Amino acid sequence: MSRLALVTGGTRGIGEAISTRLKDAGYIVAANYGSNDEKAKAFNKEHDIPIYKFDVSDFDACKAAIEQIRSDFGHDIDILVNNAGITRDNTIHNMTPECWHKVMETDLGSCFNLSRNVIETMRTNNFGRIVNIGSINGQAGQYGQVNYAAAKSGIHGFTKALAQEGARHNITVNAIAPGYIETDMVRAVPPKVLAKIVAGIPIGRLGQPEEIARGVAFLVADEAGFITGSTMSINGGQHMY
Numbered sequence: 001m002s003r004l005a006l007v008t009g010g011t012r013g014i015g016e017a018i019s020t021r022l023k024d025a026g027y028i029v030a031a032n033y034g035s036n037d038e039k040a041k042a043f044n045k046e047h048d049i050p051i052y053k054f055d056v057s058d059f060d061a062c063k064a065a066i067e068q069i070r071s072d073f074g075h076d077i078d079i080l081v082n083n084a085g086i087t088r089d090n091t092i093h094n095m096t097p098e099c100w101h102k103v104m105e106t107d108l109g110s111c112f113n114l115s116r117n118v119i120e121t122m123r124t125n126n127f128g129r130i131v132n133i134g135s136i137n138g139q140a141g142q143y144g145q146v147n148y149a150a151a152k153s154g155i156h157g158f159t160k161a162l163a164q165e166g167a168r169h170n171i172t173v174n175a176i177a178p179g180y181i182e183t184d185m186v187r188a189v190p191p192k193v194l195a196k197i198v199a200g201i202p203i204g205r206l207g208q209p210e211e212i213a214r215g216v217a218f219l220v221a222d223e224a225g226f227i228t229g230s231t232m233s234i235n236g237g238q239h240m241y
């Protein structure tokens with residue numbers, strides 16, 4: 001059987017592009033989603049990729065879902081793409097503790113919840129590929145995003161630490177730091193603010209989800225076994241890090 005990949009937040013935006021790219025590359029793909037049933041069903045119908053609804057911020061839900069996926073496919077998860085993420089943008093003086101915790105638990109907590117539940121079989125199988133989707137805003141910070149920037153910055157540290165632990169078991173762990181990509185998340189930025197941001201992108205445009213998916217496909221390949229602990233910035237030159 002081909003390698004089995006789980007993509008969190010895999011039915012919309014960047015995640016949808018990752019799921020379909022990996023399927024086209026010959027992997028078996030399972031796509032997680034959190035809430036948008038309508039979009040997930042349409043995704044499933046269009047791409048014939050199985051969908052799994054669970055909350056990535058809930059450790060026990062992740063554990064149960066991974067067991068379910070293992071049993072459905074009769075195979076361990078070889079490739080994990082921690083892509084699910086949300087924003088709750090606001091300046092800190094207007095930010096509620098709920099908006100802080102929700103983003104930390106969903107964007108960063110999910111990386112622990114998922115990785116913890118696949119790592120044991122990856123170690124046993126002496127193979128694994130984990131790609132965590134960070135952000136330019138975790139590298140450079142962003143006005144209105146202390147929660148998101150902290151969570152995404154945490155992902156970059158998480159990646160480097162887990163890369164050290166996984167290396168002896170042929171488990172590579174890398175991050176991608178997307179810049180501003182044309183998705184619902186970026187479309188929600190106030191137009192005036194977004195226009196200023198785009199003006200600061202040397203390539204002169206937003207990125208496309210497929211441009212992130214190409215990076216993921218590169219990093220999860222069997223041939224990418226010597227790349228670990230790295231962060232691939234795909235941001236049109238907006239931040240050179």
Ligand code: CAA
Nearest residue numbers: 087089090091135136137143144179180185186189190193
């Ligand atoms: N730097 C400096 N000042 C800024 C600023 C910035 N980046 N953005 C806004 N300001 C200033 C404004 O100019 C304004 O000042 P004036 O009143 O003097 O003009 C002041 O801050 C208040 O701005 P707003 O009117 O926008 O304030 P608000 O309270 O209505 O909204 C906000 C604040 C929610 C943070 C809003 O500005 C916002 O949504 N900003 C976008 C944040 C952003 O870029 N999020 C990225 C989402 S996409 C993503 O996260 C994906 C990824 O990984 C890249």
